[in-house]
Amino acid sequence: MSNDNILDDFDFDDSPYFEENSGEVVAKFYSALEADVAAARLRAEGIPCFIANAASQSVLPHLQLLVRLHVRPADAERARILLAEAAIDTQESAYEVTDNRVLTILAILIGLLLAVLLVRAIWGVY
Incomplete structure (x- = not known):
């Protein structure tokens, strides 16, 4: 992923390889926008991540599905620290x-x- 655009991670050649079912959830959000902000923060620090359930939340808004932010297991602890430093509220801390x-x-x-x-x-x- 190039450093000039941290919001779009479409350059698959430079993307780190996520093995199937290897992503670890580091945060959960009720809003896809909040998840995008958190993902941008992690990508700016060089931590590859992906968001799950963002599209299903917009299609089925009445279900209140949580949007999950995944990182590689090796980056999970550092990602949690960065999100805590950025004061991004996750689903657990919001209530x-x-x-x-x-x-x-x-x-x-x-x-x-x-x-x-x-x-x-x-x-x-x-």
Whole structure:
């Protein structure tokens, strides 16, 4: 792959050889655009990669398929480090909850709302 265009990896002669079923998933994304940005970052650092499920997500958007970013097993650790340094959120880190107080407050508010709706339903007030 030439270094002048990191987004397109169509030069198959220069591409590293991926053996069948040898790609290791280093990140998962809900958006193909996010996966493309992460792949561009890895390619800029000389790590060959490919994206799986990008086309199926656009054809079947209601299934919420994850777009997977694959690299060679030898490059997996370095790729994870580069993605972490670039602060690219992957599917795993996007839903981490660090503060349980937010969940507690939401649960209390939902409970109060349900209690009010139940009282109105029993007394027939709408």
